[in-house]
Amino acid sequence: MTEHLNIEQMAQKLASADHYLIVCxxxxxxDTIGCAGALYHALTALGKTAAVICADPIPARYAYTGIKLYDxxxxxxxxxxxxxxxLQLFGERNDVPQLTRHVDLCIDHHAGNGGFADFTLLDASAAAAAEVMTDLIEALGVQLTPQxxxxxYTGLSTDTGCFKFPSTTARTHAVAARLIEAGADVQRLNKLLFETRSPQRMEIERMALNSLEYHFDGRCAVICLDRDQIADSGVEPADLEDLTGLPLTIAGVQVGLTLRQQPGGSCRISVRTVAGMDACAIARRLGGGGHNRAAGCELEGNLDNAKAAILAEVEAELTAMDEAAAAAAEQEEA
Amino acid sequence: MTEHLNIEQMAQKLASADHYLIVCxxxxxxDTIGCAGALYHALTALGKTAAVICADPIPARYAYTGIKLYDxxxxxxxxxxxxxxxLQLFGERNDVPQLTRHVDLCIDHHAGNGGFADFTLLDASAAAAAEVMTDLIEALGVQLTPQxxxxxYTGLSTDTGCFKFPSTTARTHAVAARLIEAGADVQRLNKLLFETRSPQRMEIERMALNSLEYHFDGRCAVICLDRDQIADSGVEPADLEDLTGLPLTIAGVQVGLTLRQQPGGSCRISVRTVAGMDACAIARRLGGGGHNRAAGCELEGNLDNAKAAILAEVEAELTAMDEAAAAAAEQEEA
Structure with missing residues (x-):
């Protein structure tokens, strides 16, 4: 069982020790990198020893955070x-399991936090852990530096899609205002984080758009990528994942599908839906699962067969939705 | 000569009359639509008569602003x-010239404001006119309604590319926080304004990506669209204009070029550059002009000739930039 602390209590805990290991x-x-960087700089500003550990490499684009990795x-x-x-999200590499066998403090914003640390500062209303971390650093009595x-700002903006996601609140913007006042170089960061795409990403997007099909009067849009296209584009997994949001950004589309052939030949299907349309119900009928508006499944067989199978389920769901709407309208009239 | 007023003085002016015509x-x-809508609602909340006029139709996507057009x-x-x-931006249609022969009040954020009204409230440090309008409505003593x-929020977010553009300041975010507290439905607005693209826009983007070429070791990216492609796609002019930002979003690109064949056959070229690279200098050599980082020109002849001509100028500019950098490095060593 973890003990839950508020901002001031967690600040007191952080002030009371000297040699820290921060885990991403x-x-x-x-968000995890931005929080680790800010906490690292704040702890060293207080004269403490600190370093960061992560089971995977810190991507080069975040070099400006000035994180010192544990050596x-x-x-x-x-x-x-x-x-x-x-705990599953700690990962297995870079001695993470050995060095984090015991977790003293946890700073987070996920509602489902497992309570694995001795003490936890959890604010599930925060759009980013960086929102919590900003308050925490101020409670530590550390003056926010531009770095x-x-x-x-990196954590705050990336976890909210640059203030676009539904999780964004008035507090998110208020924190952004404080960070800009403290010297965050938002011009450079916004360009780097939100307006820079790799040539590989452009290439896979080109292929995706060439495959774009509309079904059911434009209510469903589908993109399809085979394993050779994915390999040839040289795209990073994160960029590929990001593409799954594309079909649903098209006006009028209620179900967006992305089919990606896997190296072994099976077909991975991502289902994204507008509010009122159950993505998980569609994916579940083909053995998959997920959330209400973002779900997925994996089918054996070629891309064409997989597409036919998922489109049949989408059609069934659209028909059910229309019938429910018609029944509701009839009830209202009666 | 216009007389410049501050927020409180402009609020007093607005409080002193009864029958308003608001011009977009x-x-x-x-931004112009959002400001007009907010001011219309604020003035009617004070019991005044008001309506909006615009030389062009208000796009249907902004219907939620609840603007009443002058009848x-x-x-x-x-x-x-x-x-x-x-005054040039007032336009000629919908009786705008007759009805706005005399402009009493002007509320704006453009540094180059021409001073065409009797009284002007101008704040060039505001990222959007909506920033100024928010303060003005509060100074009027009107409680901000969700509408x-x-x-x-529409003005604030669209004029800053959803808080991404360099014009975004701490105040921009602070105003966003106030608007969310006042009930702005940012979840719906962000989806509508920033995550919805027309099928026509997707189609022209597909064509643009198929034409994408890199030159000079990836330092220059070019997209090319002929008049048939533009016509076939059915894309709106605003979406087409928006595409000109695409080449420069690619990592490593210092000059982004967009070539669009015009209905008459000439070729319109948009030049976008990173900081330190003069877009206007490039465009000027071919008879065009513009700003430091966004400029353009129009050339007669086919797309291939136009591309060759502009690429020659880009190469010259890149070479000049490299030579200047090398000379600076040499000077430093000496």
């Missing part, structure tokens, strides 16, 4: 995880 | 322009 989650994103040169006394919801502000 | 600029965007049913006593920098907040 595997496949690190802007074994001191004995960590306190392990603190940032933006990590469960800390860059780190925190 | 031609080809209206989210001739009352005699306007005070004409107030929102987000308009000069006014929707209108103002």
């Amino acid at each position: 989650h595997k496949n690190p994103d802007g 074994g040169s001191y004995q960590p006394e306190t392990v603190v995880s940032v933006d990590i919801a469960s 800390m502000a860059d780190c925190l | 600029h031609k080809n209206p965007d989210g 001739g049913s009352y005699q306007p006593e005070t004409v107030v322009s929102v987000d308009i920098a000069s 006014m907040a929707d209108c103002l």
